Amino acid sequence: MKKVSIVTVNFNQPKVTEDLLKSLAEVNNYPDLEIIVVDNGSKANPVPEWKERYPGILFIRSDENTGFAGGNNIGMAHATGDYLFLINNDTEVTADLIGKLVDSMEANPKIGMISPKIHYFDQPGMLQYTGYTPMNYYTCRNACIGQFEQDRGQYDFLTGPTGYAHGAAMMISREAWQKAGGMAENYFLYYEELDWCERIKKAGYEIHVNLDALIYHKESVSVGKRTALKEFFMNRNRILFIRKNAPGFTFLLFWCYFMLAVVPRNIIQYIKNKEYHFIPVLLSAITWHFKNKPDSKNLGFPLTR
Template sequence: MMEAPKVSIITVNYHQKEVTADLLRSIQACGYSNLEVIIVDNEQSGDNSLFYREFLPNVQVINSSQNLGFAGANNLGMKYASGEFFFFLNNDTELGEGVIETLLEGFSFPGTGAVCPIIRYAENPEKIQFAGFTPIHPLTGRNKLDQFLTNQSWKQSHYFHGAAVMISRDTIAQMGDMPEDYFLYYEELDWSQRLRDLGLKILVSQQVSILHKESISTGKNSPLKVYYQTRNRIYFMRRNAGFYPAFLLFFLLVSFPKNIFSLSRAHAKAFRKGVLDALFYQKTGYTDPVSFSIPR
Protein backbone atom coordinates (compact mmCIF):
# COMPACT_ATOMS: atom_id res chain seq x y z
CA MET A 1 0.00 0.00 0.00
CA MET A 2 1.41 3.38 -1.04
CA GLU A 3 2.13 5.88 1.71
CA ALA A 4 -0.04 9.00 1.71
CA PRO A 5 1.85 11.96 0.16
CA LYS A 6 3.42 14.34 2.63
CA VAL A 7 1.45 17.58 3.01
CA SER A 8 2.95 20.73 4.51
CA ILE A 9 0.38 23.03 6.11
CA ILE A 10 1.67 26.61 6.18
CA THR A 11 -0.12 29.26 8.21
CA VAL A 12 0.74 32.82 9.22
CA ASN A 13 0.07 34.21 12.68
CA TYR A 14 -0.04 37.94 13.35
CA HIS A 15 -0.57 38.65 17.06
CA GLN A 16 -3.41 36.11 17.30
CA LYS A 17 -1.98 33.06 19.04
CA GLU A 18 -5.34 32.02 20.55
CA VAL A 19 -6.97 32.09 17.12
CA THR A 20 -4.10 30.03 15.70
CA ALA A 21 -4.54 27.57 18.58
CA ASP A 22 -8.07 26.84 17.32
CA LEU A 23 -6.63 25.96 13.92
CA LEU A 24 -4.04 23.67 15.52
CA ARG A 25 -6.76 21.85 17.46
CA SER A 26 -8.63 21.19 14.23
CA ILE A 27 -5.46 19.97 12.49
CA GLN A 28 -4.75 17.61 15.37
CA ALA A 29 -8.23 16.15 14.97
CA CYS A 30 -8.25 15.95 11.14
CA GLY A 31 -6.68 12.49 11.06
CA TYR A 32 -4.30 12.81 8.08
CA SER A 33 -1.27 10.61 8.65
CA ASN A 34 1.60 12.28 6.76
CA LEU A 35 1.55 15.91 7.77
CA GLU A 36 3.87 18.67 8.85
CA VAL A 37 2.59 22.00 10.17
CA ILE A 38 4.54 25.26 9.92
CA ILE A 39 3.54 28.49 11.65
CA VAL A 40 5.22 31.70 10.56
CA ASP A 41 4.84 34.06 13.52
CA ASN A 42 4.88 37.46 11.84
CA GLU A 43 6.36 40.48 13.65
CA GLN A 44 7.18 38.32 16.66
CA SER A 45 9.73 39.56 19.18
CA GLY A 46 9.45 36.52 21.45
CA ASP A 47 8.74 32.84 20.91
CA ASN A 48 5.35 31.18 21.41
CA SER A 49 6.51 27.70 20.39
CA LEU A 50 5.71 26.14 23.76
CA PHE A 51 2.21 27.59 23.66
CA TYR A 52 1.53 26.19 20.18
CA ARG A 53 2.93 22.77 21.08
CA GLU A 54 0.29 22.41 23.77
CA PHE A 55 -2.18 22.00 20.92
CA LEU A 56 0.00 20.31 18.28
CA PRO A 57 3.22 18.80 19.67
CA ASN A 58 5.18 18.58 16.42
CA VAL A 59 4.36 22.02 15.05
CA GLN A 60 7.30 23.94 13.60
CA VAL A 61 7.38 27.64 14.50
CA ILE A 62 9.33 30.24 12.53
CA ASN A 63 9.62 33.63 14.20
CA SER A 64 10.02 36.72 12.04
CA SER A 65 10.90 39.97 13.81
CA GLN A 66 9.61 41.89 10.78
CA ASN A 67 6.08 42.08 9.42
CA LEU A 68 6.60 40.27 6.13
CA GLY A 69 2.99 40.54 5.01
CA PHE A 70 0.85 37.61 3.89
CA ALA A 71 2.94 36.67 0.85
CA GLY A 72 6.34 37.22 2.45
CA ALA A 73 5.45 35.12 5.47
CA ASN A 74 4.08 32.28 3.33
CA ASN A 75 7.21 32.38 1.19
CA LEU A 76 9.33 32.10 4.33
CA GLY A 77 7.26 29.11 5.44
CA MET A 78 7.78 27.39 2.09
CA LYS A 79 11.54 27.48 2.59
CA TYR A 80 11.12 25.17 5.60
CA ALA A 81 8.47 22.91 4.06
CA SER A 82 9.41 19.39 2.97
CA GLY A 83 6.07 18.10 1.69
CA GLU A 84 5.09 17.12 -1.84
CA PHE A 85 2.06 19.38 -1.47
CA PHE A 86 1.74 22.73 0.29
CA PHE A 87 -1.60 23.53 1.95
CA PHE A 88 -1.86 27.25 2.70
CA LEU A 89 -4.38 27.92 5.47
CA ASN A 90 -5.29 31.19 7.13
CA ASN A 91 -4.75 30.99 10.87
CA ASP A 92 -8.41 32.00 11.37
CA THR A 93 -9.70 28.85 9.66
CA GLU A 94 -10.65 25.47 11.10
CA LEU A 95 -10.07 22.21 9.28
CA GLY A 96 -12.50 19.30 9.16
CA GLU A 97 -11.93 15.56 8.88
CA GLY A 98 -11.27 14.29 5.36
CA VAL A 99 -10.45 17.69 3.83
CA ILE A 100 -6.82 16.91 3.03
CA GLU A 101 -7.54 13.49 1.53
CA THR A 102 -10.30 14.89 -0.69
CA LEU A 103 -8.23 17.82 -1.92
CA LEU A 104 -5.39 15.47 -2.87
CA GLU A 105 -7.82 13.57 -5.09
CA GLY A 106 -8.20 16.72 -7.18
CA PHE A 107 -4.66 16.38 -8.46
CA SER A 108 -5.61 13.12 -10.18
CA PHE A 109 -7.40 15.19 -12.83
CA PRO A 110 -5.08 16.14 -15.73
CA GLY A 111 -3.95 19.76 -15.72
CA THR A 112 -4.87 20.51 -12.12
CA GLY A 113 -2.61 23.16 -10.59
CA ALA A 114 -4.41 24.12 -7.37
CA VAL A 115 -7.30 22.80 -5.32
CA CYS A 116 -9.52 24.56 -2.77
CA PRO A 117 -12.29 23.43 -0.42
CA ILE A 118 -15.58 25.22 0.03
CA ILE A 119 -15.14 27.98 2.62
CA ARG A 120 -17.96 28.64 5.07
CA TYR A 121 -18.41 31.47 7.55
CA ALA A 122 -17.47 30.27 11.03
CA GLU A 123 -20.21 32.37 12.63
CA ASN A 124 -22.81 30.89 10.27
CA PRO A 125 -21.61 27.57 8.78
CA GLU A 126 -24.70 27.22 6.62
CA LYS A 127 -23.58 30.30 4.67
CA ILE A 128 -20.92 29.85 1.98
CA GLN A 129 -18.17 32.44 1.63
CA PHE A 130 -16.28 30.83 -1.27
CA ALA A 131 -17.13 28.20 -3.85
CA GLY A 132 -15.00 29.81 -6.56
CA PHE A 133 -14.22 33.21 -8.07
CA THR A 134 -15.65 34.87 -11.17
CA PRO A 135 -13.24 36.46 -13.70
CA ILE A 136 -11.98 39.98 -12.99
CA HIS A 137 -13.91 42.50 -15.05
CA PRO A 138 -11.58 44.34 -17.48
CA LEU A 139 -13.16 47.75 -16.76
CA THR A 140 -13.92 47.67 -13.05
CA GLY A 141 -10.97 45.53 -11.95
CA ARG A 142 -13.30 43.63 -9.65
CA ASN A 143 -14.63 40.12 -9.41
CA LYS A 144 -17.07 38.31 -7.17
CA LEU A 145 -17.10 35.34 -4.88
CA ASP A 146 -19.04 32.45 -6.33
CA GLN A 147 -21.15 31.24 -3.41
CA PHE A 148 -23.26 28.63 -5.18
CA LEU A 149 -22.86 24.87 -5.23
CA THR A 150 -23.57 22.65 -8.23
CA ASN A 151 -24.54 18.98 -8.29
CA GLN A 152 -21.01 17.95 -9.24
CA SER A 153 -18.13 16.96 -6.97
CA TRP A 154 -15.70 19.46 -8.50
CA LYS A 155 -15.94 22.80 -10.25
CA GLN A 156 -13.41 25.13 -11.85
CA SER A 157 -12.61 28.61 -10.57
CA HIS A 158 -10.76 31.49 -12.21
CA TYR A 159 -8.82 32.15 -9.01
CA PHE A 160 -8.10 30.33 -5.78
CA HIS A 161 -8.78 31.69 -2.30
CA GLY A 162 -5.71 32.46 -0.22
CA ALA A 163 -7.44 31.34 2.99
CA ALA A 164 -7.29 27.69 1.91
CA VAL A 165 -5.49 26.37 -1.16
CA MET A 166 -3.37 23.29 -1.86
CA ILE A 167 -0.65 23.41 -4.54
CA SER A 168 2.03 20.88 -5.37
CA ARG A 169 5.69 21.65 -4.81
CA ASP A 170 6.39 21.04 -8.51
CA THR A 171 3.77 23.57 -9.60
CA ILE A 172 5.12 26.24 -7.25
CA ALA A 173 8.58 25.66 -8.71
CA GLN A 174 7.10 26.64 -12.08
CA MET A 175 5.01 29.56 -10.78
CA GLY A 176 7.61 31.13 -8.55
CA ASP A 177 7.01 32.46 -5.04
CA MET A 178 3.87 34.26 -3.98
CA PRO A 179 4.25 37.91 -5.16
CA GLU A 180 5.32 40.03 -2.18
CA ASP A 181 4.73 43.42 -3.80
CA TYR A 182 1.09 43.44 -2.71
CA PHE A 183 1.86 42.82 0.97
CA LEU A 184 -1.84 42.21 1.71
CA TYR A 185 -4.78 41.41 -0.64
CA TYR A 186 -4.70 40.56 -4.37
CA GLU A 187 -1.54 38.48 -4.04
CA GLU A 188 -3.46 35.22 -4.40
CA LEU A 189 -5.24 36.58 -7.49
CA ASP A 190 -1.91 37.43 -9.07
CA TRP A 191 -0.50 34.04 -8.09
CA SER A 192 -3.60 32.38 -9.54
CA GLN A 193 -2.94 34.24 -12.78
CA ARG A 194 0.62 32.91 -12.85
CA LEU A 195 -0.75 29.40 -12.43
CA ARG A 196 -3.32 29.78 -15.21
CA ASP A 197 -0.65 31.28 -17.47
CA LEU A 198 1.00 27.84 -17.23
CA GLY A 199 -2.17 26.32 -18.66
CA LEU A 200 -3.19 24.77 -15.34
CA LYS A 201 -6.65 24.61 -13.76
CA ILE A 202 -7.95 25.64 -10.36
CA LEU A 203 -10.48 23.20 -8.91
CA VAL A 204 -12.86 23.59 -5.98
CA SER A 205 -14.02 20.48 -4.17
CA GLN A 206 -17.70 20.72 -3.33
CA GLN A 207 -17.42 17.65 -1.10
CA VAL A 208 -15.52 19.24 1.79
CA SER A 209 -15.42 22.62 3.50
CA ILE A 210 -13.54 24.59 6.13
CA LEU A 211 -14.69 27.33 8.51
CA HIS A 212 -13.32 30.87 8.20
CA LYS A 213 -13.44 33.66 10.78
CA GLU A 214 -13.12 36.35 8.13
CA SER A 215 -10.83 39.39 8.41
CA ILE A 216 -9.81 38.98 12.03
CA SER A 217 -6.35 40.49 11.43
CA THR A 218 -7.41 43.55 9.43
CA GLY A 219 -11.05 44.11 10.35
CA LYS A 220 -13.96 43.46 8.02
CA ASN A 221 -14.11 47.06 6.81
CA SER A 222 -11.08 48.84 8.23
CA PRO A 223 -9.19 51.76 6.60
CA LEU A 224 -6.20 49.42 6.41
CA LYS A 225 -8.22 47.00 4.28
CA VAL A 226 -9.56 49.82 2.08
CA TYR A 227 -6.03 51.11 1.48
CA TYR A 228 -4.52 47.80 0.42
CA GLN A 229 -7.50 46.71 -1.66
CA THR A 230 -7.51 50.04 -3.51
CA ARG A 231 -3.77 50.25 -4.10
CA ASN A 232 -3.45 46.62 -5.09
CA ARG A 233 -6.50 46.65 -7.35
CA ILE A 234 -4.74 49.26 -9.50
CA TYR A 235 -1.40 47.47 -9.26
CA PHE A 236 -2.94 44.13 -10.23
CA MET A 237 -4.62 45.63 -13.30
CA ARG A 238 -1.42 47.35 -14.37
CA ARG A 239 0.42 44.00 -14.16
CA ASN A 240 -2.23 41.74 -15.65
CA ALA A 241 -4.93 43.58 -17.61
CA GLY A 242 -4.72 43.75 -21.38
CA PHE A 243 -6.88 46.90 -21.36
CA TYR A 244 -5.28 48.81 -18.50
CA PRO A 245 -5.91 52.29 -20.04
CA ALA A 246 -9.66 51.53 -20.27
CA PHE A 247 -9.68 50.35 -16.64
CA LEU A 248 -7.79 53.45 -15.52
CA LEU A 249 -10.22 55.76 -17.32
CA PHE A 250 -13.19 54.02 -15.70
CA PHE A 251 -11.52 54.10 -12.30
CA LEU A 252 -10.74 57.83 -12.39
CA LEU A 253 -14.10 58.90 -13.83
CA VAL A 254 -16.41 56.54 -11.93
CA SER A 255 -14.81 54.69 -9.01
CA PHE A 256 -12.73 57.55 -7.61
CA PRO A 257 -15.49 60.17 -7.19
CA LYS A 258 -17.99 57.56 -6.00
CA ASN A 259 -15.72 56.38 -3.19
CA ILE A 260 -14.38 59.77 -2.16
CA PHE A 261 -17.89 61.13 -1.55
CA SER A 262 -19.51 57.99 -0.11
CA LEU A 263 -16.91 56.69 2.35
CA SER A 264 -16.33 57.89 5.91
CA ARG A 265 -13.46 60.32 6.49
CA ALA A 266 -11.06 57.63 7.65
CA HIS A 267 -11.96 55.25 4.82
CA ALA A 268 -11.88 58.02 2.18
CA LYS A 269 -8.41 59.02 3.37
CA ALA A 270 -7.21 55.41 3.06
CA PHE A 271 -8.82 55.13 -0.39
CA ARG A 272 -7.19 58.35 -1.61
CA LYS A 273 -3.79 57.29 -0.28
CA GLY A 274 -4.13 53.92 -1.99
CA VAL A 275 -4.85 55.61 -5.32
CA LEU A 276 -1.97 58.08 -4.98
CA ASP A 277 0.51 55.40 -3.96
CA ALA A 278 -0.49 53.18 -6.89
CA LEU A 279 -0.64 55.82 -9.61
CA PHE A 280 1.92 58.45 -8.71
CA TYR A 281 4.35 57.04 -6.16
CA GLN A 282 4.28 53.49 -7.58
CA LYS A 283 4.41 52.16 -4.04
CA THR A 284 4.07 48.49 -3.26
CA GLY A 285 4.90 46.46 -0.19
CA TYR A 286 4.21 47.57 3.37
CA THR A 287 2.66 50.90 4.35
CA ASP A 288 2.29 51.90 8.00
CA PRO A 289 -1.43 51.63 8.86
CA VAL A 290 -1.08 54.25 11.63
CA SER A 291 -1.11 56.95 8.96
CA PHE A 292 -4.75 56.12 8.20
CA SER A 293 -6.01 57.26 11.59
CA ILE A 294 -7.87 60.57 11.79
CA PRO A 295 -7.79 62.53 15.07
CA ARG A 296 -11.12 63.22 16.75
Protein backbone atom coordinates in the same frame (compact mmCIF):
# COMPACT_ATOMS: atom_id res chain seq x y z
CA MET B 1 1.04 8.47 -0.15
CA LYS B 2 2.02 12.01 -1.09
CA LYS B 3 3.28 14.26 1.71
CA VAL B 4 1.31 17.41 2.52
CA SER B 5 2.80 20.47 4.20
CA ILE B 6 0.20 22.59 5.99
CA VAL B 7 1.25 26.23 6.31
CA THR B 8 -0.52 28.82 8.44
CA VAL B 9 0.43 32.32 9.60
CA ASN B 10 -0.18 33.82 13.04
CA PHE B 11 -0.30 37.55 13.76
CA ASN B 12 -1.33 38.51 17.29
CA GLN B 13 -3.92 35.69 17.46
CA PRO B 14 -2.32 32.88 19.48
CA LYS B 15 -5.62 31.46 20.79
CA VAL B 16 -7.12 31.35 17.30
CA THR B 17 -4.03 29.56 15.96
CA GLU B 18 -4.13 27.06 18.83
CA ASP B 19 -7.75 26.25 17.97
CA LEU B 20 -6.63 25.46 14.43
CA LEU B 21 -3.87 23.18 15.71
CA LYS B 22 -6.45 21.28 17.80
CA SER B 23 -8.61 20.95 14.70
CA LEU B 24 -5.68 19.62 12.65
CA ALA B 25 -5.02 16.98 15.31
CA GLU B 26 -8.37 15.45 14.36
CA VAL B 27 -7.35 14.85 10.75
CA ASN B 28 -7.08 11.13 11.22
CA ASN B 29 -7.20 9.74 7.72
CA TYR B 30 -4.13 11.33 6.20
CA PRO B 31 -0.91 10.04 7.72
CA ASP B 32 1.86 11.98 5.98
CA LEU B 33 1.49 15.56 7.19
CA GLU B 34 3.82 18.27 8.37
CA ILE B 35 2.48 21.42 10.01
CA ILE B 36 4.32 24.72 9.75
CA VAL B 37 3.27 27.81 11.72
CA VAL B 38 4.83 31.17 10.95
CA ASP B 39 4.51 33.88 13.57
CA ASN B 40 4.50 37.04 11.51
CA GLY B 41 6.01 39.59 13.91
CA SER B 42 3.40 39.40 16.68
CA LYS B 43 3.85 41.83 19.57
CA ALA B 44 4.31 38.93 21.99
CA ASN B 45 6.37 36.04 20.63
CA PRO B 46 4.39 32.81 21.19
CA VAL B 47 6.92 30.52 19.49
CA PRO B 48 9.02 29.43 22.52
CA GLU B 49 5.93 28.29 24.41
CA TRP B 50 4.45 26.63 21.34
CA LYS B 51 7.61 24.64 20.73
CA GLU B 52 7.24 23.11 24.18
CA ARG B 53 3.52 22.42 23.88
CA TYR B 54 3.47 21.12 20.29
CA PRO B 55 6.73 19.22 19.70
CA GLY B 56 5.64 17.72 16.38
CA ILE B 57 5.05 21.07 14.69
CA LEU B 58 7.58 23.39 13.03
CA PHE B 59 7.32 26.95 14.34
CA ILE B 60 9.09 29.83 12.62
CA ARG B 61 9.38 33.35 13.98
CA SER B 62 9.62 36.40 11.72
CA ASP B 63 10.67 39.49 13.63
CA GLU B 64 8.64 41.72 11.34
CA ASN B 65 5.17 41.56 9.85
CA THR B 66 5.71 40.51 6.23
CA GLY B 67 2.03 40.42 5.32
CA PHE B 68 -0.12 37.52 4.16
CA ALA B 69 2.09 36.76 1.18
CA GLY B 70 5.38 37.14 3.03
CA GLY B 71 4.32 34.98 5.96
CA ASN B 72 3.15 32.17 3.70
CA ASN B 73 6.27 32.43 1.55
CA ILE B 74 8.39 31.96 4.67
CA GLY B 75 6.43 28.84 5.57
CA MET B 76 6.57 27.39 2.07
CA ALA B 77 10.34 27.86 1.97
CA HIS B 78 10.58 25.37 4.86
CA ALA B 79 8.00 22.92 3.50
CA THR B 80 9.05 19.48 2.30
CA GLY B 81 5.69 18.18 1.06
CA ASP B 82 4.62 17.19 -2.44
CA TYR B 83 1.61 19.43 -1.85
CA LEU B 84 1.49 22.65 0.16
CA PHE B 85 -1.81 23.49 1.84
CA LEU B 86 -2.05 27.13 2.89
CA ILE B 87 -4.84 27.84 5.36
CA ASN B 88 -5.78 30.85 7.42
CA ASN B 89 -5.22 30.44 11.14
CA ASP B 90 -8.90 31.29 11.72
CA THR B 91 -10.12 28.11 10.02
CA GLU B 92 -11.06 24.67 11.28
CA VAL B 93 -10.75 21.59 9.10
CA THR B 94 -12.92 18.54 8.53
CA ALA B 95 -11.42 15.09 8.99
CA ASP B 96 -11.33 14.09 5.30
CA LEU B 97 -10.53 17.52 3.86
CA ILE B 98 -6.87 16.95 3.01
CA GLY B 99 -7.34 13.49 1.55
CA LYS B 100 -10.09 14.71 -0.79
CA LEU B 101 -8.01 17.62 -2.06
CA VAL B 102 -4.99 15.39 -2.66
CA ASP B 103 -7.16 12.83 -4.49
CA SER B 104 -8.39 15.56 -6.85
CA MET B 105 -4.90 16.76 -7.62
CA GLU B 106 -3.53 13.25 -8.08
CA ALA B 107 -6.35 12.44 -10.51
CA ASN B 108 -5.69 15.48 -12.71
CA PRO B 109 -2.12 16.69 -13.30
CA LYS B 110 -3.46 19.88 -14.90
CA ILE B 111 -4.54 21.14 -11.47
CA GLY B 112 -1.94 23.48 -10.03
CA MET B 113 -4.06 24.74 -7.15
CA ILE B 114 -7.33 23.71 -5.53
CA SER B 115 -9.60 25.10 -2.81
CA PRO B 116 -12.39 23.36 -0.89
CA LYS B 117 -15.90 24.57 -0.23
CA ILE B 118 -15.88 27.10 2.62
CA HIS B 119 -18.61 27.60 5.23
CA TYR B 120 -18.76 30.42 7.75
CA PHE B 121 -17.85 28.91 11.12
CA ASP B 122 -20.31 31.01 13.14
CA GLN B 123 -23.19 30.63 10.68
CA PRO B 124 -23.90 26.89 10.33
CA GLY B 125 -24.62 25.91 6.76
CA MET B 126 -23.87 29.35 5.28
CA LEU B 127 -21.57 29.37 2.27
CA GLN B 128 -18.61 31.65 1.92
CA TYR B 129 -17.06 30.14 -1.21
CA THR B 130 -17.84 27.61 -3.91
CA GLY B 131 -15.60 29.16 -6.54
CA TYR B 132 -14.98 32.53 -8.21
CA THR B 133 -16.23 33.96 -11.46
CA PRO B 134 -13.57 35.18 -13.92
CA MET B 135 -12.17 38.67 -13.44
CA ASN B 136 -13.51 41.58 -15.43
CA TYR B 137 -10.24 43.34 -16.23
CA TYR B 138 -11.97 46.56 -17.23
CA THR B 139 -13.42 47.05 -13.74
CA CYS B 140 -11.33 44.62 -11.65
CA ARG B 141 -14.49 43.01 -10.38
CA ASN B 142 -15.53 39.40 -9.99
CA ALA B 143 -17.87 37.46 -7.71
CA CYS B 144 -17.50 34.82 -5.02
CA ILE B 145 -20.05 32.19 -5.99
CA GLY B 146 -22.61 31.23 -3.33
CA GLN B 147 -21.42 33.67 -0.65
CA PHE B 148 -23.98 34.31 2.12
CA GLU B 149 -26.35 31.61 0.83
CA GLN B 150 -27.45 28.56 2.79
CA ASP B 151 -25.74 25.46 1.43
CA ARG B 152 -28.37 23.22 -0.14
CA GLY B 153 -25.90 21.67 -2.56
CA GLN B 154 -27.05 24.09 -5.26
CA TYR B 155 -23.49 24.73 -6.48
CA ASP B 156 -21.97 21.28 -6.03
CA PHE B 157 -22.09 20.70 -9.78
CA LEU B 158 -19.42 23.40 -10.16
CA THR B 159 -16.60 21.13 -8.90
CA GLY B 160 -13.75 21.59 -11.38
CA PRO B 161 -12.06 24.65 -12.89
CA THR B 162 -12.86 27.99 -11.29
CA GLY B 163 -11.72 31.57 -11.66
CA TYR B 164 -9.59 31.74 -8.52
CA ALA B 165 -8.73 29.83 -5.38
CA HIS B 166 -9.75 31.29 -2.01
CA GLY B 167 -6.95 32.68 0.13
CA ALA B 168 -8.38 31.09 3.29
CA ALA B 169 -7.64 27.58 2.02
CA MET B 170 -5.61 26.68 -1.07
CA MET B 171 -3.53 23.63 -1.89
CA ILE B 172 -0.78 23.98 -4.49
CA SER B 173 1.42 21.29 -5.97
CA ARG B 174 5.15 21.65 -5.40
CA GLU B 175 5.66 21.56 -9.17
CA ALA B 176 3.25 24.46 -9.78
CA TRP B 177 4.80 26.45 -6.92
CA GLN B 178 8.30 25.96 -8.30
CA LYS B 179 7.22 27.05 -11.79
CA ALA B 180 5.05 30.01 -10.77
CA GLY B 181 7.02 31.11 -7.72
CA GLY B 182 5.57 32.31 -4.44
CA MET B 183 3.10 35.10 -3.80
CA ALA B 184 4.12 38.67 -4.65
CA GLU B 185 4.93 40.24 -1.30
CA ASN B 186 4.47 43.84 -2.38
CA TYR B 187 0.69 43.41 -2.26
CA PHE B 188 1.02 42.90 1.53
CA LEU B 189 -2.78 42.68 1.98
CA TYR B 190 -5.55 41.92 -0.57
CA TYR B 191 -5.34 40.65 -4.16
CA GLU B 192 -2.12 38.68 -3.60
CA GLU B 193 -3.80 35.27 -3.98
CA LEU B 194 -5.62 36.43 -7.13
CA ASP B 195 -2.32 37.56 -8.63
CA TRP B 196 -0.77 34.23 -7.62
CA CYS B 197 -3.56 32.33 -9.37
CA GLU B 198 -2.93 34.35 -12.52
CA ARG B 199 0.74 33.35 -12.51
CA ILE B 200 -0.14 29.71 -11.84
CA LYS B 201 -2.46 29.74 -14.85
CA LYS B 202 0.21 31.42 -16.99
CA ALA B 203 2.56 28.60 -15.95
CA GLY B 204 0.17 26.14 -17.63
CA TYR B 205 -1.99 24.95 -14.74
CA GLU B 206 -5.68 25.11 -13.84
CA ILE B 207 -7.30 26.41 -10.66
CA HIS B 208 -9.99 24.08 -9.31
CA VAL B 209 -12.51 23.85 -6.50
CA ASN B 210 -13.51 20.57 -4.81
CA LEU B 211 -16.98 20.97 -3.35
CA ASP B 212 -16.85 17.54 -1.70
CA ALA B 213 -14.17 18.93 0.62
CA LEU B 214 -15.18 21.38 3.36
CA ILE B 215 -13.45 23.82 5.68
CA TYR B 216 -14.91 26.30 8.18
CA HIS B 217 -13.78 29.93 8.26
CA LYS B 218 -14.23 32.16 11.29
CA GLU B 219 -14.28 35.35 9.26
CA SER B 220 -17.27 37.46 10.21
CA VAL B 221 -20.24 37.62 7.88
CA SER B 222 -20.57 41.33 8.64
CA VAL B 223 -18.28 43.77 6.88
CA GLY B 224 -15.31 44.61 9.05
CA LYS B 225 -14.55 48.14 10.16
CA ARG B 226 -12.87 50.21 7.49
CA THR B 227 -9.41 51.42 8.38
CA ALA B 228 -6.88 53.60 6.62
CA LEU B 229 -4.67 50.55 6.05
CA LYS B 230 -7.53 48.61 4.45
CA GLU B 231 -8.62 51.54 2.28
CA PHE B 232 -5.07 52.10 1.06
CA PHE B 233 -4.26 48.52 0.12
CA MET B 234 -7.69 47.71 -1.32
CA ASN B 235 -7.41 50.64 -3.73
CA ARG B 236 -3.66 50.49 -4.44
CA ASN B 237 -3.76 46.72 -5.01
CA ARG B 238 -6.85 46.82 -7.19
CA ILE B 239 -4.91 49.03 -9.55
CA LEU B 240 -1.73 46.96 -9.10
CA PHE B 241 -3.50 43.71 -9.99
CA ILE B 242 -4.70 45.07 -13.34
CA ARG B 243 -1.38 46.79 -13.95
CA LYS B 244 0.41 43.46 -13.55
CA ASN B 245 -2.04 41.15 -15.29
CA ALA B 246 -3.90 43.00 -18.05
CA PRO B 247 -2.67 44.14 -21.48
CA GLY B 248 -1.72 47.79 -21.78
CA PHE B 249 -4.87 48.97 -23.58
CA THR B 250 -7.08 47.11 -21.11
CA PHE B 251 -5.24 48.76 -18.24
CA LEU B 252 -5.82 52.14 -19.86
CA LEU B 253 -9.57 51.49 -20.03
CA PHE B 254 -9.56 50.28 -16.43
CA TRP B 255 -7.66 53.42 -15.37
CA CYS B 256 -10.30 55.62 -17.00
CA TYR B 257 -13.05 53.67 -15.26
CA PHE B 258 -11.28 53.87 -11.89
CA MET B 259 -10.58 57.60 -12.09
CA LEU B 260 -13.96 58.61 -13.54
CA ALA B 261 -16.24 56.25 -11.61
CA VAL B 262 -14.54 54.68 -8.59
CA VAL B 263 -12.68 57.71 -7.25
CA PRO B 264 -15.67 60.12 -7.32
CA ARG B 265 -17.94 57.46 -5.81
CA ASN B 266 -15.49 56.73 -2.99
CA ILE B 267 -14.93 60.40 -2.19
CA ILE B 268 -18.68 61.05 -2.08
CA GLN B 269 -19.07 58.12 0.29
CA TYR B 270 -16.24 59.38 2.51
CA ILE B 271 -17.85 62.80 2.73
CA LYS B 272 -21.29 61.34 3.36
CA ASN B 273 -19.91 59.20 6.21
CA LYS B 274 -17.71 62.04 7.51
CA GLU B 275 -14.64 59.88 6.87
CA TYR B 276 -12.64 62.80 5.52
CA HIS B 277 -9.32 61.25 6.57
CA PHE B 278 -9.78 58.53 3.93
CA ILE B 279 -9.57 61.04 1.05
CA PRO B 280 -5.77 61.53 1.26
CA VAL B 281 -5.40 57.77 1.79
CA LEU B 282 -7.20 57.12 -1.51
CA LEU B 283 -5.12 59.74 -3.29
CA SER B 284 -1.94 58.21 -1.86
CA ALA B 285 -3.01 54.78 -3.15
CA ILE B 286 -3.37 56.25 -6.63
CA THR B 287 -0.18 58.35 -6.68
CA TRP B 288 1.85 55.32 -5.53
CA HIS B 289 1.58 54.07 -9.11
CA PHE B 290 3.14 57.21 -10.55
CA LYS B 291 6.18 56.79 -8.29
CA ASN B 292 6.73 53.04 -8.28
CA LYS B 293 7.16 50.15 -10.70
CA PRO B 294 4.72 47.21 -10.39
CA ASP B 295 7.30 45.08 -8.57
CA SER B 296 8.43 47.83 -6.20
CA LYS B 297 9.00 46.73 -2.61
CA ASN B 298 7.96 50.15 -1.36
CA LEU B 299 4.59 49.41 0.27
CA GLY B 300 3.71 53.08 0.50
CA PHE B 301 2.03 52.80 3.88
CA PRO B 302 3.57 52.99 7.37
CA LEU B 303 3.05 49.69 9.17
CA THR B 304 2.72 49.22 12.90
CA ARG B 305 2.31 46.05 14.89
